[in-house]
Amino acid sequence: xxxxxxxxxxxxxxxxxxxxxxxxxxVKDLTKVYGEGESTVHALRGVSLSVxxxxxxxxxxxxxxxxxxxxxxxGCLDRPTSGSYRLGGQEVSGLTRDQLAAIRSRQIGFVFxxxxxxxxxxxxxxxxxxxxxxGIPLKERVDRSRVLLEQVGLGQRMDHRPNELSGGQQQRxxxxxxxxxxxPFLMADEPTGNLDSASSEEIMTLxxxxxKDKGITVIVVTHxxxxxxxxxxxxxxxxxxxxxxxxxxxxxxxx
Amino acid sequence: xxxxxxxxTAWMALQRNVSRSLLTxxxxxxxxxxxxxxxAIGSGAQAAVLKQIESLGANxxxxxxxxxxxxxxxxxxxxxxxxxxxxxDAIASNILGINGVAPYSQTSAQVxxxxxxxxxxxxxxxxxxPSVGNWNIAQGTFFTKQDVDRVAKVAxxxxxxxxxxxxxxxxxxxxxxxxxxPFQVIGVLAxxxxxxxxxxxxxxxxxxxxxxxERLTGQTWINSIMISASTPETxxxxxxxxERLLRLVxxxxxxxxxxxxxxxxxxxxxxxxxxxxTQALLLAAVAVVSLIVGGIxxxxxxxxxxxxxxxxxxxxxxxxxxxxxxxxxxLIEALTMAxxxxxxxxxxxxxxxxxxxxxxxxxxxxxxxxxxxxxxxAALTGVVFGFYPARRAAALDPIEALRYE
Numbered sequence: 001x002x003x004x005x006x007x008x009x010x011x012x013x014x015x016x017x018x019x020x021x022x023x024x025x026x027v028k029d030l031t032k033v034y035g036e037g038e039s040t041v042h043a044l045r046g047v048s049l050s051v052x053x054x055x056x057x058x059x060x061x062x063x064x065x066x067x068x069x070x071x072x073x074x075g076c077l078d079r080p081t082s083g084s085y086r087l088g089g090q091e092v093s094g095l096t097r098d099q100l101a102a103i104r105s106r107q108i109g110f111v112f113x114x115x116x117x118x119x120x121x122x123x124x125x126x127x128x129x130x131x132x133x134x135g136i137p138l139k140e141r142v143d144r145s146r147v148l149l150e151q152v153g154l155g156q157r158m159d160h161r162p163n164e165l166s167g168g169q170q171q172r173x174x175x176x177x178x179x180x181x182x183x184p185f186l187m188a189d190e191p192t193g194n195l196d197s198a199s200s201e202e203i204m205t206l207x208x209x210x211x212k213d214k215g216i217t218v219i220v221v222t223h224x225x226x227x228x229x230x231x232x233x234x235x236x237x238x239x240x241x242x243x244x245x246x247x248x249x250x251x252x253x254x255x
Numbered sequence: 256x257x258x259x260x261x262x263x264t265a266w267m268a269l270q271r272n273v274s275r276s277l278l279t280x281x282x283x284x285x286x287x288x289x290x291x292x293x294x295a296i297g298s299g300a301q302a303a304v305l306k307q308i309e310s311l312g313a314n315x316x317x318x319x320x321x322x323x324x325x326x327x328x329x330x331x332x333x334x335x336x337x338x339x340x341x342x343x344d345a346i347a348s349n350i351l352g353i354n355g356v357a358p359y360s361q362t363s364a365q366v367x368x369x370x371x372x373x374x375x376x377x378x379x380x381x382x383x384x385p386s387v388g389n390w391n392i393a394q395g396t397f398f399t400k401q402d403v404d405r406v407a408k409v410a411x412x413x414x415x416x417x418x419x420x421x422x423x424x425x426x427x428x429x430x431x432x433x434x435x436x437p438f439q440v441i442g443v444l445a446x447x448x449x450x451x452x453x454x455x456x457x458x459x460x461x462x463x464x465x466x467x468x469e470r471l472t473g474q475t476w477i478n479s480i481m482i483s484a485s486t487p488e489t490x491x492x493x494x495x496x497x498e499r500l501l502r503l504v505x506x507x508x509x510x511x512x513x514x515x516x517x518x519x520x521x522x523x524x525x526x527x528x529x530x531x532x533t534q535a536l537l538l539a540a541v542a543v544v545s546l547i548v549g550g551i552x553x554x555x556x557x558x559x560x561x562x563x564x565x566x567x568x569x570x571x572x573x574x575x576x577x578x579x580x581x582x583x584x585x586l587i588e589a590l591t592m593a594x595x596x597x598x599x600x601x602x603x604x605x606x607x608x609x610x611x612x613x614x615x616x617x618x619x620x621x622x623x624x625x626x627x628x629x630x631x632x633a634a635l636t637g638v639v640f641g642f643y644p645a646r647r648a649a650a651l652d653p654i655e656a657l658r659y660e
Contacts, residue, residue: 077573077653098577105575112657116570120271132260133575177574 023050024185024217030083032069043069045240056211058228059221061237071221075108075187076100105134109178113190115170117162123149123173124158130180148176168199175206185217192227204230265588276592279556282549283596284603286542287629291604293538294625296611299618313520314487316494318480321514336476337514345504350496352489353482355383358464360478362471366460367432368420375416376459377433379467387483395427395442403463410438413459414446436470490519546632550640557589557644568648569656582649589641597633601626
């Protein structure tokens with residue numbers, strides 16, 4: 001890494017008094033109900049799940065299974081109707097919008113299917129974005145962004161704009177952005193849905209690297225079996241409930 | 256998010272669509288430009304009136320002959336021949352509280368001095384004229400009562416005329432010829448400069464009123480009478496008593512209308528000030544309307560922009576943007592647009608003012624206050640009309656926003 005002064009932030013460990021074995025994510029009896037009266041939809045009907053530091057989890061299920069709703073709740077983008085969600089030891093199910101924004105800022109890194117990079121904005125500035133909201137000073141923002149882009153293999157393309165990058169490269173910018181504030185876990189929603197198989201493999205390899213070498217917890221939501229097979233643990237949803245939760249047999253040679 | 260970052264973000268968003276941003280600003284530009292230009296023109300007129308009053312004296316009363324109305328067609332003020340030199344004597348000997356009274360008639364003619372000549376205004380009056388009209392003598396003397404009585408062919412030159420006919424100096428004692436009549440130059444007036452409305456007051460030649468009537472125009476009446484009241488407080492009383500005196504002297508029956516018009520500069524000033532105020536109010540209304548229209552334009556475009564950038568808003572929220580951050584981002588974008596429009600408007604207002612004073616020869620005064628007022632009202636418009644779209648952006652649900660196609 002070229003820059004001597006800047007160091008990419010290490011993933012945050014929970015500061016609670018919890019023992020090292022305490023779960024990063026601890027969900028109990030989570031429900032989510034949309035609408036009222038006859039149009040009521042029970043998207044989640046009581047889900048319990050624990051995810052530990054350093055796990056690589058795939059969440060699967062057909063559309064309408066509740067996996068997207070569950071992902072939104074895990075990502076602190078939405079609040080459950082009932083149940084408990086502890087993230088890093090902190091109960092977050094009852095927080096306000098702005099408090100949830102603060103949690104997202106520091107604890108969660110999002111990777112989206114459609115990358116969601118700001119157009120006409122350089123890769124470097126895209127990576128800076130979360131740090132703007134976290135109030136990081138300019139110099140540190142730029143230094144960190146450079147280190148992160150080098151980590152994802154885009155050290156030579158920092159000034160490129162999204163339309164000057166391939167899909168795989170754009171998704172790597174998005175991953176660098178997700179890591180900007182040192183979040184302990186990455187939440188990826190169909191991260192390879194818009195990519196060809198070669199790029200998909202690159203991205204999944206990058207996730208595995210971040211998981212194995214940096215200790216970052218990765219949760220990937222997907223409906224593709226071959227993507228899920230990169231994970232160590234596959235959680236399957238159907239009709240708003242977890243119907244399967246198992247350790248996967250590694251199908252790929254570890255990189 | 257720091258204000259600097261917010262402003263840079265706003266600037267980048269506006270640069271993305273320059274022509275749209277400019278069109279959106281148009282209402283603000285016109286509104287602010289109208290504020291600046293109207294205030295510049297209004298205060299220029301005010302300053303011109305004040306300057307004119309200053310150069311004439313605030314206590315000045317001017318009497319002109321009444322207008323002729325023939326078959327319903329008024330020929331305008333001064334078209335009658337009712338004012339005579341005898342009126343001057345009557346006023347001088349009967350009216351109290353005046354410093355002086357002087358007749359004033361004027362014609363235009365070519366003035367020749369040796370090989371030089373100059374077309375100018377020839378005024379006829381009496382020795383009281385310099386004190387009544389606030390004039391000073393720079394060289395030589397003004398003519399005397401004896402000169403008037405014996406119809407002397409003497410002239411006093413305005414400084415512009417003197418400079419053009421006698422560029423090397425030595426006007427006093429020289430001879431000038433006006434309408435084939437030789438006049439001896441006995442004095443040169445001190446310069447008064449331009450009147451408030453750009454007329455050169457020094458472009459004038461003054462001769463005795465009797466000489467003016469008998470040698471130059473042949474008219475037996477006088478064009479106007481100037482009275483200088485001793486103090487501003489006596490002006491009203493002098494106007495009243497002069498009116499009564501002139502009705503008596505002119506043998507008007509009680510039912511007859513005045514055959515003359517008496518005006519004092521203070522009146523003229525009040526009327527003008529009221530007119531200028533009315534105009535300023537009207538222009539202010541125009542400015543307010545165009546600022547409101549401009550504000551609605553900004554609100555409209557900001558609403559479009561919020562819709563277009565729904566996904567961006569969702570992303571910003573997902574990576575930690577709080578409601579306040581999003582609100583400020585769009586509010587500052589609207590504010591930046593309004594302020595940029597305000598700046599352009601200020602420039603346009605100043606440009607229009609310059610054009611008006613250069614092409615229209617209308618005096619304009621651009622005050623710092625009008626620039627401040629224009630800019631602040633633009634900024635205020637931005638905040639007021641940017642708030643609703645910004646609040647809508649901030650209230651978006653991050654999940655819905657991220658899903659938005």
